[in-house]
Structure formats: structure tokens, C-alpha cells
Amino acid sequence: MATREVAREFDEISGEYDATREPLDLATVTRLYEALRDQGVHDLLEVGVGTGRIARPLTDQGLTVTGVDASPGMLRRARAKGLDRLVRGNAYRLPFDGRPFDGALFVHVLHLLDEPRSALREARRVSRTGVYALLHPPGTGERRDRNVPPWNARGIVYRILAEKGYEVPRTGEGPPRRERVLLGEMPPDRLEVVGDREVTEPIDRTLRMIERGASRHTLKIPKDVLADAVQAARAEIGDRSFTFRRVEALAFWSEVPEGPVAPTERTGAP
Numbered sequence: 001m002a003t004r005e006v007a008r009e010f011d012e013i014s015g016e017y018d019a020t021r022e023p024l025d026l027a028t029v030t031r032l033y034e035a036l037r038d039q040g041v042h043d044l045l046e047v048g049v050g051t052g053r054i055a056r057p058l059t060d061q062g063l064t065v066t067g068v069d070a071s072p073g074m075l076r077r078a079r080a081k082g083l084d085r086l087v088r089g090n091a092y093r094l095p096f097d098g099r100p101f102d103g104a105l106f107v108h109v110l111h112l113l114d115e116p117r118s119a120l121r122e123a124r125r126v127s128r129t130g131v132y133a134l135l136h137p138p139g140t141g142e143r144r145d146r147n148v149p150p151w152n153a154r155g156i157v158y159r160i161l162a163e164k165g166y167e168v169p170r171t172g173e174g175p176p177r178r179e180r181v182l183l184g185e186m187p188p189d190r191l192e193v194v195g196d197r198e199v200t201e202p203i204d205r206t207l208r209m210i211e212r213g214a215s216r217h218t219l220k221i222p223k224d225v226l227a228d229a230v231q232a233a234r235a236e237i238g239d240r241s242f243t244f245r246r247v248e249a250l251a252f253w254s255e256v257p258e259g260p261v262a263p264t265e266r267t268g269a270p
Helices: 004-020 026-038 055-061 072-080 116-125 153-163 175-185 204-211 223-237
Strands: 043-047 064-069 086-088 103-107 131-135 190-202 241-253
Touching: 004 072, 004 204, 026 055, 026 190, 026 241, 043 055, 043 116, 055 064, 064 072, 072 086, 103 116, 116 131, 131 175, 153 204, 153 223, 190 204, 204 223
Parallel strands: 043 064, 043 103, 064 086, 103 131
Antiparallel strands: 131 241, 190 241
16 A cells, blocks of 8 residues: 555554454445446445445445455454455555456545555556545634633644653644645546544543554553653543534546656654
């Protein structure tokens, strides 16, 4: 997929991945399925299938989904959900000849890739209709609850760790922003909103994810140091929640032109 290092990181967090990530709501999955079906997609390749969090419900809706992922650990979790059309592979060299699929789909994966354009072009090679990507469109994700300070729970943990002398990622460059940059550099033929809802979540949810070892960016931090940092962040944040607008859009490229796209920076992603 992205790099061998990223695949190893996802292997390490695969056991906690589903328990610490919110699944797509049923309405969004249904609209995603309908959008793909309306474009004549019945036999779908999902690149970066992970634990099958999207492939499973799309299969239940009626699509035939083949999943590719570089992480054996993530693929094991997908197989445990009854998915059997799974292949270990690299997004830049897909193990298929010709165009055996109606379409190829990336679900919040492009921000992980060092060369997203190359991955999109490779997916187009094996797809009859084109390439699809579920991502966050521009102008979304605004905070609705103005009474909650714009604290970033992950950022607070990173700050505490940095004060202790540990190397941590920069914040503010997370997946939604990088997805929007990609859309600006590679405008799709079509961008269709398939999910739009207001969500309220406790800020502590992110801390629980880090605490359970489900963030790949803190895997190299000693467990006792990480636990202390999480507790310090929890004391600073208190019992707070935040409300935001979660928008999911399906981008479609009939062809993927050649040309450079700024390499993604592996910072801020879960």
C-alpha cells in the first residue's frame, strides 16, 4: 500500500482498529452503494480494504467486493467477517491483469499513500468505468459547538510527549486536509455527497484510542510514558464533547492524468 513501515504499523493496531473507529452509518453506506450501482458498478475492487469495515456492508447491500491490502493483520480481521475475496497486495502494483472490475474504490486511503496519483492510475488500469474515492470534500468538518474550546486531544498528547523529549507528528495536517489538497490538485470528474450529518463525540474518545495502542503514531512511545501523557491530557480536557459536521463524498475519475501530486505527509493520521 503506502510503505512497508505503514503496513507494519497497521499490523500492530489491527486488533484494536474496529473497536476504536466509528463505522460509516447505514444511510451513508446505502447512498454509497446506490451511487456505485447507478454507475454500473457491480464487481468492485476496494484498494486498502483494511478490516473490511466498508467491504462487508457493501457486500451485504449486493455488491461483489474484492479487497486488496498490504497488512496481513488487517486482512485477517476482514476474513473473520466472512469476506473471502481478499488479496494481499500493493496499491502501486495491483495483482490483476486486464480490467476485471467495474470500478475501483479507495475509502480514506489516499492520504496514506506517498504517491496517490500513481495509485489512482494503477487502479484505473484494472477498472472498466474508472476510479472512485470516498473522502472529505472541501468546506466541511466545521465545528458547530462554539462553547467547546478547539482543543485537539491528539495534539495535547503530542505536546506532552514533545515536552518529555519524544518525537511526535505535527498536528493540523490530518487526513481531511490532505484529502482536500488532493482534490484541488486532481479535480475529479464528479463529486457526489453520500453522507452529511451532525455528530457529537466526547473528546475523550480520541484519548481512549491512543490509550489502547490503536494509534500508529504512538507505537514507538513506551507504554508507561504514553499512559502518563494520556492521563495528563485527560485531566487538562475534562469531561467535554464536540459537535461537528461529518460529510462523506464520492469522487470519480474516468481517467487519471499524469503529473505530480505533492507527496502526502504522514502526520496527524490515526
